[in-house]
Amino acid sequence: MQDWWTYRLSDFLLFSPRTYHRMFELYHEQIWPVHLIVLASIAAIAVLLLRRNNEWRNRAIIALLAACWLWVAIAFHLQRYATINWAAKYFAALFVAQAILLLWYGVARQRLDFRLSRDRATYIGFGLLVVAIIIVPAAGVLAGRAWRQVEMPGLTPDPTAIATLGLLALSAPRAPRALLVIPLLWCAIGAATLWALGSAESWVLLLSGLCASMLAVKPSRSASP
Amino acid sequence: MLGPEGAAAQTRGALLTRQIPSSKEELPLVGLGSWITFNVGDDPVARANCAEVMRAFFSAGGRLIDSSPMYGSSQSVIGDGVARLRPSRLFSADKVWTRGSEGAEQIAETHERWRVRNLDLVQVHNLVDWKENLPLLRRMKVGKQIRYIGITTSEGRRHREFEQIMRAEPLDFVQVTYNVLDREVESRILPLARERGIAVLANRPFREGTLIRDVKRHPLPAWAREIDCANWAQFLLKFIGSHPAVTCAIPATSSVAHVRENMGASYGRLPDERMRRRMIAYVEGL
Numbered sequence: 001m002q003d004w005w006t007y008r009l010s011d012f013l014l015f016s017p018r019t020y021h022r023m024f025e026l027y028h029e030q031i032w033p034v035h036l037i038v039l040a041s042i043a044a045i046a047v048l049l050l051r052r053n054n055e056w057r058n059r060a061i062i063a064l065l066a067a068c069w070l071w072v073a074i075a076f077h078l079q080r081y082a083t084i085n086w087a088a089k090y091f092a093a094l095f096v097a098q099a100i101l102l103l104w105y106g107v108a109r110q111r112l113d114f115r116l117s118r119d120r121a122t123y124i125g126f127g128l129l130v131v132a133i134i135i136v137p138a139a140g141v142l143a144g145r146a147w148r149q150v151e152m153p154g155l156t157p158d159p160t161a162i163a164t165l166g167l168l169a170l171s172a173p174r175a176p177r178a179l180l181v182i183p184l185l186w187c188a189i190g191a192a193t194l195w196a197l198g199s200a201e202s203w204v205l206l207l208s209g210l211c212a213s214m215l216a217v218k219p220s221r222s223a224s225p
Numbered sequence: 226m227l228g229p230e231g232a233a234a235q236t237r238g239a240l241l242t243r244q245i246p247s248s249k250e251e252l253p254l255v256g257l258g259s260w261i262t263f264n265v266g267d268d269p270v271a272r273a274n275c276a277e278v279m280r281a282f283f284s285a286g287g288r289l290i291d292s293s294p295m296y297g298s299s300q301s302v303i304g305d306g307v308a309r310l311r312p313s314r315l316f317s318a319d320k321v322w323t324r325g326s327e328g329a330e331q332i333a334e335t336h337e338r339w340r341v342r343n344l345d346l347v348q349v350h351n352l353v354d355w356k357e358n359l360p361l362l363r364r365m366k367v368g369k370q371i372r373y374i375g376i377t378t379s380e381g382r383r384h385r386e387f388e389q390i391m392r393a394e395p396l397d398f399v400q401v402t403y404n405v406l407d408r409e410v411e412s413r414i415l416p417l418a419r420e421r422g423i424a425v426l427a428n429r430p431f432r433e434g435t436l437i438r439d440v441k442r443h444p445l446p447a448w449a450r451e452i453d454c455a456n457w458a459q460f461l462l463k464f465i466g467s468h469p470a471v472t473c474a475i476p477a478t479s480s481v482a483h484v485r486e487n488m489g490a491s492y493g494r495l496p497d498e499r500m501r502r503r504m505i506a507y508v509e510g511l
Contacts, residue, residue, distance in 0.1 A: 006382055010433075014297045015264045016479070022268055083266035084297045 013196040015084045020197060024149045024156065027080050031155070034075075038154035041068070042133065049114055049170070058113055062106030065164060068154040069099035076156060091189070095157070098164075098182040105176050115172040124211050128166030131208055132159040139201045158205055161186040165212035174215070184209050240286040241491050243472045245373065246422035247397045252316060254466040255491045256289035257282050257484065258428065258477030264297035265479075272305050274479060279306040281481045283314075285488030291400075291426065291475045293320040293350050294331055300338035307340045317341050318398075318426070320350035320377060321358050328361045332371075346398055348375035352383055352390070359394055373397035379428055381409050388413060396423050403427040403471065404436060405464045405508045415470035424472040427465045431476055437461060443511050452500060453493025458483065462490035464504050467497075
């Protein structure tokens, strides 16, 4: 693209805020009752995290998480977001790639081991999970949107990326950095989109990404319980 | 006898039109853009609303609707409106926005989405691969698949190259950004368009809404009545339409009320040069 420096962030925005948020409302209407399955999956991940550590527990958590990335890739990006944003097909490819990476590192190679300790990584990990499950949906309502337009982890991309960063923060030894790339990239893309839409929630994504990035550059957590 | 499209227009006097220099076909001074406003995806409520915007546009005498493959679902939303309303005097203006040899395929998709017999105008969007795309458009014009060809740019980008193409290539239309505050094209491109007999579409007449939102915080000057402006939209559009090189301004909206306001600029008196200078001074002073 010639003269690329003359473009503003808003020049890349193809849709209005109203269209963007209405897309979530229609999506939620069309996929109901998948929400119940996702909520059950979130509850299952929480219960598994609190259970005694073993390789099947870790594999189950990662498999559920990978399923969420696949679902968002197909049901959200390809089938809905692509109707208003031609770039969504590339976003879908990124989300499929993340699902494959999760399955490869977490299930096939068992490189993820979730451990809860009284350390900074655990606090950040839980903090990010709270942001994804509670803060992001609440922020949408507080911003004046109908509850039917809110984002939910496992169903929509922003909280799914934040929740994934939260879970990866709980891994000891530290999660492979390759697993952080796409969620962090999505935090940047999502924050840029919300910023261009004039939504203050862009800060939630930006700060979540920054918190998670801090863990990526710090020394690995100890694997001992 | 006038059909429903012309009945409402008749009550406001003669529709202001401009000739396309290459054919002498008349086009109303105000068209309809679709950037952002018509990209509503599969939302049936929003699609129906866009069709109502189109209905109001045609009722007020409008003809030219502009879109692009880059505008998400806008083309198919327009196609929905065309299928519902079956307008008799639609002037379809779209673009080719791809590289390499995919232009013909993209234009075929565009044609299918519009649900019209033929596309009237196809422009090379932002000069993307124009050396490949412009010859394709010329071949399609010769083959009577399209009636007019053109090139576009926006916000002052690549004007030097744009001018070179205007001088070297046979074009029916150019599309540039022009409004009361963005007047760079007045110095070279608009005079060149007149000299070369090229029609001009003016995009971003309201700077994607920011200009009209800004001016609406201030009162419309009383002297706007001298050029039959009842609101700021008509003030801004009449400024654009009064430039002798401009053929059609293409404001985008998703509001029926706004499209009616916009189309009001297609009627009544236009500002002369003295009034145009007054309009510039007033808006720049706000």
